[in-house]
Amino acid sequence: MATLRQFEYLVTVVDTGSFTRAAERLHVTQPALSHQVRALEGSLGGPLLERLPRAVRLTPLGRAVLPHARALLADAERLHAAARRATGLEEGELEVAAVHSVALGLLPPVLRAWRARHPRVRVRLREYPHEELLRAATAAGRADLAVGPRPDEWDGPVRELGVEEFALVLPSDDPLASAPGGVLPLAALADRDWVHYAPGHGLAEVLDAACARAGFLPRAAVRTEQTAAAPVLAAAGLGPALVPAAVLPPALDAAVLRPDPPVRRPLAAYTRTRPDRLTTAFTDLLAETLRL
Template identity: 50%
Template sequence: MSLRQMQYLVTVVEQGSFTRAAELLHVTQSALSHQIKALERESGGPLLERLPRGVRLTPMGRAYFPHAELAVRSAAQARRAALATAGAESGELHIATVHAHAVGVLPEVCARWGREHGGVRLVLHEYATTEDLFAHMERGVADLAVGPRPEKWPGPVTVVGTEEMVMVLPPGDPLAGRAAVRIDEVADRPWVRCALEPVLAGRRWLDVECERAGFTPRTAVRTQHTSTAVRMAAAGVGVLITAAHELTGLDCTAVPTDPPWRREITAFSRVPPTGAAARFVTLLRETGVPGGGR
């Protein structure tokens, strides 16, 4: 029962095919067959169901797989952690994040990283929702995650900055130009909702605030990606509250809310960041993230 066998299994399952997995792993399909068979022999039964078209996990495989995946990913992280501590001049740093942050706060950080730590390649894993991000971080896909503060996270969480939330309005909106807008002033408008809304104690922030203001937000449309939501709002579909920096380059109006809302951006990982990961956190705090480090 070796790491290699698990790596092979994971790849075969991900690819749904021995042949494609073999190409990806740079071995022959025969080697895969042998190894998977050996793994199945040791595990006491078949893990994969060989279908005429591709493969699928057996019930036993489903019990086995998540652990194997975590083992494989942890091993990869171990290697990267060691390399990052050693040379700091080569290797990879895997960062997981949500799409909204990837387009918003990370580009500048990545640019500085490239100049200052050229040897360490950044590998970005972007997810559409925070749930996705957390789920994949738990499975160990990345060394470090950048995103909203996780509600439940068994590991170190560092606040690297805060974002100011603004209300997005189409160009020429009557409220445009105001210094700030109270939420009840738009109580009668439809809203653009997004999968990535900040959550507080299990409830969406906006719902809580609207309830306090005495109305229930009417949803015009619900999107996965924040960038989509922003364009909806800019087109006048409805009101959206989102982080200010996600609007750069768009033809729309943004007005701060009254009272001002802020949302934390955090970096979190399974173990205290060392080497490259630690430097990345420092860079995050120093660069580009409004309110960084507090």
């Protein structure tokens, strides 16, 4: 029967890229490490790793097993952390995953408040450009808590946080910068070249969907992988940008308008399993601080 230690050995070999480095990290001999990986392969019915001259490569079976191995190790770590907290040891590490716009615009005040309340609990933040990557990473056990767009289908607990508002950014001297009431119909920008987002970035889909509802497909003047770069590029005159309002720099020299119709996306915090007290406390602080 496969053991948790054998799964740890497999994950470490994959993460380090070699049996030698994995053995050094785990403080075991390389023959002992190789023996345990072979035993795991025997238990699971086939090779998990292809041993190349200077590297290792996952086999199809290895690629199928690896996410579950990571999840098992994460669950074991959470079990130990929960036990430590139950005995009064309020220290450890909480792993939080979020999409870029949330990590950049919404989480900083939450993390500041968290540190003030729980200075001995470290937070490890993982950032993802797309909600599907966030969801997949959380399902694979790479985080205790995910914060991002509300997942359409999710088997674990989900707590709704509210909605993320989007704003339009134009140069200050743009003819449409002084739109009445600070509201600008998206259709008014149908003939513009936009500051767009790179393929695979979740906000590219948000922009395309919003413009499609307004009756056009946005042309890209430039595409960026960085959420924070979009409003700066728009302010520089490269084209209008649709950005999460929370990521706007306070001293941005640009016109910031509300799109008509409004662009919003629901946000939620979700976990794979029933959250422990620490994860619940962070989620409570999220809801209390954001008040979206």
